[in-house]
Amino acid sequence: MDVISLSWPPLHRIGFGTAYLLDGRTRADAIRLLDFAIDEGVRYFDTARMYCGGMAEGVVGEVARRRGHKMFIATKAGLLPPSGSAAARAARKLSRRVGMAPPIFARPPAHQFRRDQLNASLEASLRELGTERIDLLLLHEIALTDMTDELFETLHALTSAGKVGAYGLATGRAETRTIAAAHPGRFAFAQVPDSLWDRREGPLNTSGIAVVGSHSIMGTPFADLRRRLAGDDQLLRQWSDALGFDAHDAGRLAKVFLAEALDANLAGPVLFSSGNANNIRANVEVLEGAADQPIAELRSLLASAQVPV
Numbered sequence: 433m434d435v436i437s438l439s440w441p442p443l444h445r446i447g448f449g450t451a452y453l454l455d456g457r458t459r460a461d462a463i464r465l466l467d468f469a470i471d472e473g474v475r476y477f478d479t480a481r482m483y484c485g486g487m488a489e490g491v492v493g494e495v496a497r498r499r500g501h502k503m504f505i506a507t508k509a510g511l512l513p514p515s516g517s518a519a520a521r522a523a524r525k526l527s528r529r530v531g532m533a534p535p536i537f538a539r540p541p542a543h544q545f546r547r548d549q550l551n552a553s554l555e556a557s558l559r560e561l562g563t564e565r566i567d568l569l570l571l572h573e574i575a576l577t578d579m580t581d582e583l584f585e586t587l588h589a590l591t592s593a594g595k596v597g598a599y600g601l602a603t604g605r606a607e608t609r610t611i612a613a614a615h616p617g618r619f620a621f622a623q624v625p626d627s628l629w630d631r632r633e634g635p636l637n638t639s640g641i642a643v644v645g646s647h648s649i650m651g652t653p654f655a656d657l658r659r660r661l662a663g664d665d666q667l668l669r670q671w672s673d674a675l676g677f678d679a680h681d682a683g684r685l686a687k688v689f690l691a692e693a694l695d696a697n698l699a700g701p702v703l704f705s706s707g708n709a710n711n712i713r714a715n716v717e718v719l720e721g722a723a724d725q726p727i728a729e730l731r732s733l734l735a736s737a738q739v740p741v
Contacts, residue, residue: 442719445702445719446474446694446701446702446718447701447702448466448477448703448706450478450483450488451484451488452707454484454485454487463491463494465707465712466495467499470503472716473716475502477506478507478646479508480508480572480602481556482514482572485514492505493562496561497562500562500563504567505567506566507569509544509549509553510543510545510573510574510578512540512541512553513540514539514540515537543574545571547583547586550587551590554595565594565596565597567597568600568621569587569598570601570621572603573603574601575603576607598620599619600621600622601621601623602622605636609636616640620640620641621641622641624643626646627645628689628696632734642700644703645697645701645703661679662680675730687714687715690702690715691718692725692727694718694719694722
């Protein structure tokens, strides 16, 4: 599929992220999950060289070889899978246990944006995904210091050769703002964390760039909110009355957050990750009825000083 404009077809407005595709499930189960997502109407699939220890692209590719005509695939370059050696695995495990960053040798190799590195990464992605062309190539955790003439020349060559349909950024919100300001017009796409909480930290101010929103609401802020609602009857009643449903219902609450993200990001897709088929179906249903969700009420509640970010 081609990126035609910044107006995405409806079925591309919600995307499936594969960062955790193999967490706690077999390859066969992951393939069934992707097939289910396609059957439910998902068309945008986001993956990366380093996801699932380097195995996510291969799983996506196994499905794409059969159903690629129904898939828009975005992958990433610049951040490689970490070493799988016994020493590196042990170092990462110990680091998680003590709450510290792992030593350099156990971390994913980052900032791999030289011409030879970028070309090698793309060839690996094409091979794993079983295709001759990447719909959207995103530069994973790129920084302003990575912006070189060689990088732009390489990206231009890859698009001219037909190996890449379009390219963009995939880094933090602050770095995205910095790069967009320093290199206006260079990038048409930027994947960033984009929940209501993220946006309260400040707008992106990236004129002309379509945001691919990585909608990671089911983390610490969402868990903290649920704990507050569970422990404060008055706050729970306030939220329930404003939203029109029992705000203790985590699934229903998550739907409103997703609807809000879709409403806030009209120029690009909103990504989600789930290993639950029912949740995938529910998220697609949100896409079909986002306008019916209490979005304004949610924004008003979160703007209240009673619910800090």
